[in-house]
Amino acid sequence: MTNGVNVRELILNVLLEVTRDGEYSHIAIKNTLDKYQYLEKQERSFFTRVCEGTLENMILIDYIINQFSKVKVNKMKPVIRCILRSSVYEMKYMDSVPVSATCNEAVKLAQKKGFHNLKGFVNGVLRNISRNLENISMPDKEKEPVKWLSITYSIPEWLVEKWKKCYEVSQLEEMFQAFLDKSATSIRVNTEKITKEALKEELEQEKITVTENEEIPDALYIGGYDFLAGIPAFIDGKFYVQDVSSMLVSLWAEPKEGAQVLDVCAAPGGKSIHMAQLLHGTGMVEARDLTEYKVSLIEENIERCGLKNICAKQADARVLEEDRIGTADIVIADLPCSGLGVIGKKPDIKFKMTNEKCLELVELQREILHTVQRYVKPGGVLMYSTCTINEQENEENVQWFLKEYSEFVLEKQQQILPEKGKNDGFFLARMVRKL
Known part of the structure; x- marks a missing residue:
């Protein structure tokens, strides 16, 4: 020792x-x-x-x-x-x-x-x-499938019951195994500082294993390192650690140069920084969060990545700011959620979360959406996302929102399930305010 x-x-x-x-x-x-x-x-x-x-x-x-x-x-x-x-x-x-x-x-x-x-x-x-x-x-898989899944994969029975209503047992087995399997770290190249090829070469010289992501051009997977803070390229802001599912939020938003973007629950800043990167120094991204501590995390990451078209601000997403009504081309609402899609990274979530807490979060999400939808310009985009697998927080919230705010149309939505070695569980929906 x-x-x-x-x-x-x-x-x-x-x-x-x-x-x-x-x-x-x-x-x-x-x-x-x-x-x-x-x-x-x-x-x-x-x-x-x-x-x-x-x-x-x-x-x-x-x-x-x-x-x-x-x-x-x-x-x-x-x-x-x-x-x-x-x-x-x-x-x-x-x-x-x-x-x-x-x-x-x-x-x-x-x-x-x-x-x-x-x-x-x-x-x-x-x-x-x-x-x-x-x-x-062990329990009998055929006679007691819920108990067998719960014990075999260490998922609380109430969660197995909840997901069993939506997915086949074979799908649940794949999902639960993905939670248990160790994945490589997913990173996004900061193309404002370095090319993907140059970063890959630099990391490999540090004896870090690097593999490509075939779906997202600026994404890589890394492994075999000791700790992030010991990687020079990380310290220099040449890459940002972000799950590939989360990267889809900014890509789906399709920002045009000069866009005004508001990220209402941004900490630690991954989506905001990705958005600023996609704007290539134009426009402005305002990354907000509730507490001074969370805002300091965003500022730390902005500084490390060296981007200028982004700022951080402390604000409560539930409180309307009159002067921002109708000013945003894109609003990112990646809202507080039950986190059931990231159990693989944060295993204690499955022991802390309850169905009652999920329902409380639905109400909070709706309260925030009620406020932040007003910031979206006519023709602008509202990106709603969570890192959970729960119809109430995801598809049902989108249905509620479209019913409440008929001036928005849903262009696409997707529930992403955890996949071994690739991504966390995630949900995202792109909604557009009619002109």
Whole structure:
């Protein structure tokens, strides 16, 4: 271990932050990696994989633990619960780590955290699981498809039920597997600074793997790097990390040079910056968000990318600004949503979201749309998008909007499902105000 840092203890701390304290997993993981930047690449990789893997597979892991523990997972002390979860993840998914090492380290960690009296319990449960890991009794796929999908892919049953109304079981299996599979990082070339070919060459010289995206000209996939902030091309703003589904928003908007663009919920700024890039220095993109912190994220990315035809502003998208009525050629409304399309990147979403919260978000989305549609010029475009897979927030919201605001017409909409190694789940709709 680097400088005496116990990586498994760091993993435990993150799992406690997420499952006990309610922190978002990507934030907890990033904060820890930022704090311990001196960890070796292999340690960083182990830390990230076990944190993410444990959270991604938590329903299955809990199901396994409950088969071999007299004390059920939800009755355990949080520290013991998290130690067992990450240890079972190691045993089931990481062949390179000896089972004996996993068990020994779990017992040591329990003792270090003050649970000397439970070291025998931890050891017994893990040794029992290790002997029976290949013989776990699973629900019957044909008789209990919802329960089988839920446990196999660690998706809460209410979500499986919700999606099963819209998609076949085979589609759900593909989607759930895409959530679990590790994808390469999707990036967009900042063509105002560098060509795609030159960027590809520069990254490959850094020993980073680069593959092309056949559908979107300025998109690439990268892998094999340690962390983004250590890539010179990233620091220099030569590329922006953005999912390919998200890139479609600006492409579908088809901005013409000189366009006035308003992005009402813009942080951290990817779509706004893409739009400014497509305008080639003309027009103006105003990227707004609710809090000072979110606006600072946008400003940081604008500065890094070096674009001049874009600015950031703090504003509440629900509050109408009279002087902006009818002034925008394009309004981007990428609104707060349940995030069910990005479970692959943020696995704790599936445990935090509920159907009730989804319905609350629908009301917020409609409140914002009611306000921001007034900024669109006659002939202008309203791009509505979310990073979720939920008819209520997506197709039904579009239907509601067109009924409420008959001066708009829907030109196209698409629900994109997560695809292994390619993209997140995403929804977008292009609506145009009649002349």
